[in-house]
Structure formats: C-alpha cells, structure tokens
Amino acid sequence: MPTVQDTKLTILPTSQTWQQQLAHTINSAQELLNVLAIAPDALPFSAEGLADFPMRVPYAFAKRMEKGNLNDPLLRQVWPDIEEASTPPPGFVLDPLGEANSNPTPGIVHKYQGRVLLIVNGSCAVHCRYCFRRHFPYNDNRLSRQEWQDALEYVRNREDINEVILSGGDPLSSNDARLFELISAIEDIPHVTRLRIHSRLPIVIPARITHALIERLQQSRLHIIMVVHANHAKEIDTEVGDTFVRMRAAGIHVLNQSVLLKGVNDNAQSLIDLSERLFEFGAMPYYLHLLDPVVGAHHFDVSENQATSLITDIQAQLPGFLVPKLVREVDGRPSKTLIPILRNS
Ligand code: SF4
Numbered sequence: 001m002p003t004v005q006d007t008k009l010t011i012l013p014t015s016q017t018w019q020q021q022l023a024h025t026i027n028s029a030q031e032l033l034n035v036l037a038i039a040p041d042a043l044p045f046s047a048e049g050l051a052d053f054p055m056r057v058p059y060a061f062a063k064r065m066e067k068g069n070l071n072d073p074l075l076r077q078v079w080p081d082i083e084e085a086s087t088p089p090p091g092f093v094l095d096p097l098g099e100a101n102s103n104p105t106p107g108i109v110h111k112y113q114g115r116v117l118l119i120v121n122g123s124c125a126v127h128c129r130y131c132f133r134r135h136f137p138y139n140d141n142r143l144s145r146q147e148w149q150d151a152l153e154y155v156r157n158r159e160d161i162n163e164v165i166l167s168g169g170d171p172l173s174s175n176d177a178r179l180f181e182l183i184s185a186i187e188d189i190p191h192v193t194r195l196r197i198h199s200r201l202p203i204v205i206p207a208r209i210t211h212a213l214i215e216r217l218q219q220s221r222l223h224i225i226m227v228v229h230a231n232h233a234k235e236i237d238t239e240v241g242d243t244f245v246r247m248r249a250a251g252i253h254v255l256n257q258s259v260l261l262k263g264v265n266d267n268a269q270s271l272i273d274l275s276e277r278l279f280e281f282g283a284m285p286y287y288l289h290l291l292d293p294v295v296g297a298h299h300f301d302v303s304e305n306q307a308t309s310l311i312t313d314i315q316a317q318l319p320g321f322l323v324p325k326l327v328r329e330v331d332g333r334p335s336k337t338l339i340p341i342l343r344n345s
Pocket residue numbers: 123124125126127128131132133168169170200229
C-alpha cells in the first residue's frame with residue numbers, strides 16, 4: 001500500500017494513460033482516507049461490505065473529492081458505510097432486477113423488446129456501493145470466443161432486435177482491439193441500427209475517451225449513443241466536460257443517467273446543478289433512477305414520495321428538457337416504469 005507521501009504524489013499526475021489509471025486504483029478504505037487527509041478513525045466502514053464488494057476508486061475520481069469532507073457526495077458513493085452490513089428492509093434482495101432470469105445465453109441480458117444488453121466484461125473502473133449488479137455472477141458471464149459467437153448469433157437470429165447495448169461491468173474497461181472487434185461484428189448484423197454504450201468511465205477516468213475511440217465510433221454505420229453515469233455536478237470537471245464536447249462534435253449522442261441517492265443528491269439544488277452542468281457541455285439528462293433494492297445499499301434509499309416532490313421542485317425551476325425522467329426498474333416489466341409526478345398546485 002502506498003505511504004501517505006506516495007499517495008499525495010500519485011494523485012497529482014494527470015498524464016497517465018487510461019490503462020495505467022485503470023490498473024492503479026485506490027483499493028482500501030485506509031488509502032482513500034489518506035488521500036483525502038481524513039483521520040483513520042473519523043469515518044467507520046463495513047469490513048463485511050468490503051469483503052462482499054471490494055473498494056475500487058480511480059485517482060482521477062478521488063481528485064474531485066473535497067479533502068477533509070466526510071460528507072463529500074463523491075466519497076459517499078464509494079464509501080462502504082457500516083450500514084451495508086445491517087439487516088436490509090423487506091424487499092431488498094441480491095438480484096433486484098431478476099437479471100439472472102433474463103440471461104438466455106452467457107453474455108446476453110434480454111429483458112426488453114427490440115434491444116439486448118451485451119455484457120462485455122464484468123469489471124468496472126469504480127465500485128459504486130449502490131450498484132444493483134454488485135452480486136451479479138460476472139464470472140459465469142466471462143465468455144470464451146465460442147460463447148461470444150453464440151451471443152452474437154442470438155442477436156443475429158432475432159430480427160426484432162435493432163439496438164445493442166454494451167454493458168457490464170463497464171464495457172469501456174475493455175481495450176480498443178477487443179471493443180472494435182465487437183463493434184465490427186455488431187455492424188455486420190443488418191437489422192441492428194443503434195449501438196448504445198453504458199459506461200461510467202467517461203466520468204471516472206475521462207482519459208478513456210481517446211481520439212482513437214471517438215474516431216472508431218464516428219466511422220460506424222450505427223447510431224451511437226453514449227449513456228454516461230454521473231450523480232452529482234462535482235463529478236463533471238472540465239476534463240470530463242471536454243469528453244462530452246468531443247463526443248458531441250463527432251455526432252455521438254451523450255445522455256446521462258443517475259441514481260437518486262440519500263446523502264449524495266437527494267435535494268433539488270444538487271439535481272438542478274447536475275442538469276445545468278451536463279447541458280453546459282452538451283450532454284442531456286436522461287433518467288433519474290430510484291434505487292434498485294439491492295442488499296447492502298438500503299442506506300441510500302430515498303422514498304418515492306420524496307423523489308416525486310424533488311422532481312416537482314426542479315420542474316418549477318428548469319426547462320422541461322433538463323428534467324430527467326424519474327424511473328424505477330421493476331423485475332418482469334417490459335420497460336422501465338415511469339413514476340408519475342405530482343402537479344404544482
Ligand atoms: S460503474 Fe456502473 S456497473 Fe460498475 S459499479 Fe458503478 S454502477 Fe455498477
């Protein structure tokens with residue numbers, strides 16, 4: 001583990017490649033506290049939670065956290081709170097979205113008509129403590145070459161599928177050679193017209209959005225939609241904003257989905273600031289998800305009533321196109337469930 005001095009040195013350089021940044025993340029609570037100049041006993045954590053879902057935080061993301069602030073909204077998203085190990089309320093389960101039941105062949109999650117998820121890999125650059133996939137059996141979805149062919153064959157054989165969503169883990173954790181090969185294979189399926197990439201990497205390691213990646217996506221015959229994931233305006237520094245601008249300039253649609261999280265963004269001003277910051281760099285707010293009830297994340301839960309009241313507040317202050325859709329995913333439903341919003345009196 002780096003010493004405090006090493007850590008201070010490590011967090012400063014921004015010249016590392018994305019692969020180097022991905023390989024050298026913060027992997028322990030003590031190390032993160034060191035980086036943030038927080039006393040070791042100031043913020044308790046759940047060892048059980050860490051054993052279940054290890055810590056992983058890129059330095060480029062930690063750099064945006066405020067030193068000494070125990071309540072920093074970026075820190076809260078990655079901190080293994082002691083509540084993780086407490087008994088969850090009824091309804092919190094290991095696989096809240098029933099993905100294991102929608103996994104017809106390794107590498108494919110097929111829940112909604114017309115589109116499928118391809119699990120490109122199981123690893124993420126950051127481990128978000130509220131993640132609904134924290135217990136997903138990624139090891140069972142680590143594909144051999146033959147299984148990749150089978151997954152693509154699944155898409156090829158269903159002409160109603162016009163959109164493939166690269167997901168994970170984080171699909172951009174894969175190297176360009178692997179990713180480009182996959183994109184070419186998808187382009188070869190005539191009935192697929194859209195490629196969506198769900199990734200948190202543009203936010204946590206913006207160096208991942210290389211010129212080579214943008215160039216390859218720009219050349220594609222498919223409509224490309226990059227769905228990033230930021231929950232708080234502080235996540236979008238100028239380097240992240242620059243990746244949005246470059247992707248937009250290449251004709252890539254950039255949408256953001258976020259999760260409503262207690263202690264992170266559960267107030268109207270945070271959500272307004274997030275929408276404004278996204279738009280400043282050409283990205284559009286898309287979804288605001290209610291928390292998926294996954295074991296270990298109940299301390300982030302915000303009630304549906306509070307969520308609708310927040311949306312009502314931000315509707316009163318923002319133009320409609322900057323208000324994200326409030327949704328919940330419900331196991332077995334044919335699409336995300338839009339939460340009805342109260343009208344202003
Ligand atoms: S990056 Fe996405 S898939 Fe990975 S841990 Fe965070 S929320 Fe989950």
